[in-house]
Amino acid sequence: MLTEFEIGAIVALKRINNTPYTELTSEFDVSDSTLRSAFQRVQRAGHGDSLQELLAAASQHETETESHLRRAPKVPPGSTLSAKLRRDIMICGHERVNVAVSDILHEAGITLCEKTILRVAREHRGAEHPYAIVRGVQTKKPKLDEEDKYNRLDYADFLIAEFNLYFPRLIFVCYDETSKAIGGKNIRGGKRKISRPRGQNPNEIPVYKEPPAFSLMICAATSTDTTINYPQPCLVWAQDTDDDHEKTLRQVAKSNRKAREKVDAKRARAGQPGTAEYKALQELNQNILDSNKRARPSNKLQGLKGASLRRGIKHTMSPQQFFKYEEFVYKSGKGMGGIWYAENVLKKEVFPYYCAIRERHPGSRVFLVQDNVKLHKIGLRYCQSEIKELGIKFAPHPPNWPDLHPIEHCFGRLEGFLADYEVQGASKKDKKQAEEYIRQIWQEDESMRQYMADRLHPTYFKEVVRKVHKAEGGNNFTA
Incomplete structure (x- = not known):
């Protein structure tokens, strides 16, 4: 809406100086129809031609227009309705705001568009929520509570005790899985650089980013003994075919039968x-x-x-x-399951790798480290008999602590190699070639092996644990 002074200026210029509408349009940056309408409203009022009378008419028109357009808001700030709406928006934070407040609006007998509801959330304040409520991207992991922090310190205490007793005769075999995007256009070594005017916020400049061709779930293991010649496990999870599903079902039936007999x-x-x-x-x-x-x-x-x-x-x-018995049932879903992980990763890859390292170091303490997410726990229950027979020791690593899992550094390095890897499409052939490339980098590339040797060296890992324990308030690290 034009202001009082703008309308007065338009009328004065038009009536007194006979200024063309084209000049007024560029001067006030409004459309020709808006200017004509403002002039005609004052002209119809029948006032004189003096500047004072025209300004007075414009001022009166502006006041009447504002009074006509000014309406009481449906949700007044500080009202009970505002408090109820903001309360339900917070309670149902995972829902769209119009869905979260639908019951309150129905009870009040009014309707609001999503834009208005978001404005109430951002601009209103109340005793229960005295802050702006905004929408944002949900985090991938939940906020860690006091129990999680206690588990972190407990695991650091375990590592410190082992370092104090057995360092340097201490070896960690680390396993984890990660999803990596293949294809797309990224720059290895940092964020994409763009050209922009000096002083302009780079976040305000949209940059096109080519999406990846496909993603692969990579299952890999490595160890703090990087000199062993036994190949480091590296395989890619893929959705089961009918033949794979039948084969896994037979393996599970055989495993259940052996466990029942024992x-x-x-x-x-x-x-x-x-x-x-x-x-x-x-x-x-x-x-x-x-x-x-x-x-x-x-x-x-x-x-x-x-x-x-x-x-x-x-x-x-x-x-x-x-002596209880657990019957395992294999179901192939969208993601990697605990049974597939146990049969194809633990039994075929990780356990033989662990045993090879232990045989090479008969006087050392060798631990298998994984982050104990639900997938891993199911796999451990499924492989209980093999674990006891092989005498495998597990480090009690809690979930959600990647800084205490050395293999995470190696996955970050692998991502740098994949950023430069070019693919032509998402065919089976392209995916197979990507799998072979990943396996070759993980097991044979000299720069990757050297990076692992640096990041997985027991001395480096010991320093990481020392910093974590000090940050958590511990002080009994003597190694």
């Missing part, structure tokens, strides 16, 4: 006096009986009567209850 054998030995299983079960049941004897007098002293006297009483366990 559990049945333990249950049978638990009934034979003198066996390790029999002694373990008898010791557990004796502890239960002793606890029951202490529970009854304690319940009487507390004044309990009737059925309450059995509070805390437990039943002894049978061999079937003591």
Whole structure:
């Protein structure tokens, strides 16, 4: 809307100086129709030609127009309705704002467009939410709580104890998986550089970025012993074909059968006096009986009567209850599953790699490190018998702490190689060539091996742990 002074100036220039509309259009940066309408409204009012009268008419017209257009807002700032809308926007933060507040608007009997709701969220304030509520991209990982921080310090304490006792005879075999985009146009070594006027914010300049041709889930392992000749595991997960699915089903059925046979054998030995299983079960049941004897007098002293006297009483366990069996079911989904990970990564790649390193260093402590996400936990349960037979030791690495997982540095280096890798399309042939390139870089490229040797060296890892422990308030690092 034109201001009071702009309308007065337009009328004065037109009536007194007979200025053409084309000149006024460029002067006030408004359309020709807007100027004509402003002039005609004042002309119809029937005022004189003096500048003072024209300005007075323009001022009166401006006041009347503002009064006509000024309406009470549907959601006044500081109102109860405003507080309810902002409350539901925060409670249903994952929903679109118009969906989050639909019940409140229905109850109030009004409708609001999404733009108005967002303005209420940003501009209004209230006692419950005295700040602007904005929409943003959701983070990939949840905020870490106190338990996560405790687990971090606990893992740092574990590493420090191992360093103090066994360094330098300490080896970590690190495994993880990562999704890497292949193709597209990026510049290795940093962010894309652009030309811009001096002083202009680079974030305000849109830059075209060619999307990747495809992405691959890379499963890889390496170790702090980078001199071993055994090939470092590196494979790519792919969606199951029908043949792959049937093959994995047969493997799972075979594994379930072997696990069932082992559990049945333990249950049978638990009934034979003198066996390790029999002694373990008898010791557990004796502890239960002793606890029951202490529970009854304690319940009487507390004044309990009737059925309450059995509070805390437990039943002894049978061999079937003591030695449990878990039946695994394989289902192929959109992502990599724990069973596929166990059969194709742990059994075929990581466990042999771990054993080869341990055989090369018979006097060292060798730990397998993975970040214990749900996928890894399922794989460990599935491979329990193999883990016990091979005597594999696992470091208790908590999730969400990549700085304490040395392989993350190596994945970052691998991404630099992939940034320069060019592909022609997303065909099976292109994906197969990319897989071979990734495997060759991970296992054979000399610069990649040297980078791993630097980042995975026990001394480097020890310094990382020292900094983490100091930041968390620990002070017992002596290695």
